[in-house]
Amino acid sequence: MIKLLLSILFIIFSSNSKSENLTTSDLNFKNNSLDPYKIEFVVSSYNLEKKTFLAGIFVELKKDWKIYWENPGMAGLPPKLNWNEVSNINNGSLLFPAPKKFEFFDIKTFGYKNKVIFPIEIQILDEKKSIKGLLKFDAQVCNEICIPVEKEFYIEFSTKTKFDSTKKNEIKKFLETVPVKRDFVNKAILKEKKLIIELKNDFSLTKETLIVIENKSFQIFPKTELDFKNDKVFITSYLNKLDDKILKSNKYKLSIFSKKLNVYQNFTVSNKDIYEYNLINIIVISFLAGFVLNFMPCVLPVLSLKLTSLVSLIQNKTSYIRKSIFFQVLGIFSSFLLLSLFTIFLKFAGYQIGWGFQFQNQYFLIFLTILVFAFGLNILGVFQIRLPGTVLFYINKFSVNNFRDFSSGFLMTLLATPCTAPFVGTAVSFALSGDYYDIFLVFQIMSLGLSFPLLLFFFFPQLIKIFPKSGNWLNIFKKLMATLFLLTGIWLLSILLQNYNFDKFNSKNNDKVNWIKWDINKQPNLIKELLSKDKIIFLDITAEWCITCKYNKLFVIDNESIVKIFNDMEVIPLQLDWTKKNYKIEKFLFSKERYGIPYNEFYSEKYRNGYLLPELLNEKVLINAINKIKN
Structure with missing residues (x-):
């Protein structure tokens, strides 16, 4: 009960922070104990090729005080920039370096302590004119109470301005930890009140990794676990304590922060993937x-x-x-x-x-x-x-x-x-x-x-x-x-x-489809290479002992209408032969949570992780799949 009461009080203090009668003009970082922060705006350099200025919001905090990440979590407010009164700006993105996780009983928040620099990439409209005006920075810093920060900077600079380059390396140090977009989610399913995300095989993490899963409304999944199982990495989030509203969206964002890499990916859980195993x-x-x-x-x-x-x-x-x-x-x-x-x-x-x-x-x-x-x-x-x-x-x-x-x-x-x-x-x-x-x-x-x-x-x-x-x-x-x-x-x-x-003793090849025999041992990244060339790929994993594979090829894949569609769309038919034991093929199947064959899958720019087909094919299923990946 005490735990619950403290959690509620924390949220009340956070959400009513505007009631605090403190402003930036009241505070003195060095001398006043009420002043927990010092904030500066610095422009360090100009990139002629990209037509962008590299700048940063420098924040120093007193001990135990924190400022929030772009998604503060279950309490707090994120920092924001207001460029409305600044002229000659095309874009001014406030970037967020890798945060830390803070826990107060059951309340999880994300942010920074001591010192942080928020890098800013400012894109100029007209290189012959100056950027000038009033830049506003709004944020919230918290310890036992939360204080709103409303900082204003009058800025004026141009491509000819000489900047203080000594700050450039400091900004770049934090810029390097800003997460970059990367394709690392293999698939995501909802099963038994759990969101299970399987990462791709070439993506290695450690138990110290910070994982943040959020929906498009910035609601976070409160409890996540990292699991290493049979050469695969799984992220599991338990949904039993979540508000049902978080599941109404099928669009999610996964951010991962570690010592070696900081990345994020937007992913969806389609109706096909949200399959509650009835x-x-x-x-x-x-x-x-x-x-x-x-x-x-x-x-x-x-x-x-x-x-x-x-x-x-x-x-x-x-x-x-x-x-x-x-x-x-x-x-x-x-x-x-x-x-x-x-x-x-x-x-x-x-x-x-x-x-x-x-x-x-x-x-x-x-x-x-x-x-x-x-x-x-x-x-x-x-x-x-x-x-x-x-x-x-x-x-x-x-x-x-x-x-x-x-x-x-x-x-x-x-x-x-x-x-x-x-x-x-x-x-x-x-x-x-x-x-x-x-x-x-x-x-x-x-x-x-x-x-x-x-x-x-x-x-x-x-x-x-x-x-x-x-x-x-x-x-x-x-x-x-x-x-x-x-x-x-x-x-x-x-x-x-x-x-x-x-x-x-291999059987005679009478296939009407011109299969490309894929040697997965020598070319493990062949699918990625073909996708980079904007190709549509049809993968068939087969074996001489697989009766269903023979049926699919004889009565469906070798059908004249299917062969014509493959040729017209320039589909690349890849074939893996699993007649003899092959560890790489076995590992590929297990990574897809498939434990036998036949295995047929389409790949395209839209379905980079693959569009899996049922075991027993028919002409209608194949044509519908082709139309789906094409559109």
Whole structure:
């Protein structure tokens, strides 16, 4: 309560400072204890090329007194210049050097103590005439009370005036700390009452950095934190104590002050970026991601075989069928649970993880290729997979009669994890960029989606009757599934060969788009270089093992209308190939909070940080994106 009362009293003293019956003429800096400041106006030089004078407001303050920055914070008034009575002025900008942060209980303000020089760049209208008139400087200095400063300077000088150059270096010292405009914000989102700003990878800061975030009404975000995570820098501002008015604007300014650099950037948080991750949205996307995995080349043969095995059980009791399905579903849920726990452990240990990059691991590919070929040949009757007698004994002893069903669920998950599919990237990106709870939730909902076809038969076993009774057709169907297994094995083998010798086994290039193969290791700044030439760029991160990437290229990007638009607009198509492991590409994806591919993005002068496209493309989405970045 006392803390709150003191805060209120501070604001009252600040906001009613005009009631103090003190003026500059009443004060004497050297002799009078009531005089906390001394202020001078000095012109130090003239720049013939820029037609500007360099001047400064010199402010000296007594101990513990302060004068404010251009945004004083939660209390106080900023210094201002009034040029209304000065002639021959085109512009006279009062510049603000790097400030310090002051805290009085919960009240945060920004300003200067002891001594500060406010540099001024004065642009003359007519070089043949003098600048003259009455310059007014208004400010506020505070300690336990706040005093208004109303200082007037009669000025008269021209391009021929000889200035006191001894002050020039002093002014320049403070001028060097004035923040300059720079492009360093990668993206900003509002999530769970937090404003999260991700800075670009080439922007390094320290914990001592002063960070100021404000909206266009000069309201500041009261609490900000700097976080260093996996080679990325994040600024987080907590909004729970903010007035809702601060969020009505989508235009913000971020200023950063450190020993090495002082910069600022105006940025926006668009409606697309202000995406409150709705629980229902995530559940739906995660479910669809798991469901779509059923139709990927790795999983489809296993699912089809399980359905045919259910058909062979059509003569059995419903309870027996449900028991078989239950253990299959249990295998899927258990394996996804282990996967989520393993992912949480890796994230806790500080590792960056993604989805689908298992295909870059030759040992995983060898294991998976052998496994898929073995299943295919086993179905064709080339050989039988027999468990050792000891294992069978313990299985029977502990009544694990549905071990095969349970293990088939594990197999489905094992084959699903490397697969890329629509919705998978969105779901996994949310999970891996979120908290541990997000990982657990997304993976378990994905397991529900993967299990959905089996669950349909669990709750409605009569659906099995839509299939013909077991007979010769079933043998033919099993051979067809075996063929799918063998084709999947051949596909996996081709990827394995590319990992060993990429150039020799790379697929033939029949693309209609003239891709520029981007070597990110040799040209890490290629996008920046092209943007500096005012180019429009289309980036495609792909891989030979990415089925969705193949679909996007074949049915959308290579569409004649899209190719024509690319050519007419002189779009530069860049392509990164992630078939083989590449740390730089991985780092690029993680910097964008994407943890898998496909990845497609436009860059232009308007969208220097990129305009990201959905995983599954269509012609309409691509054309709308082109029109947006063009306009």
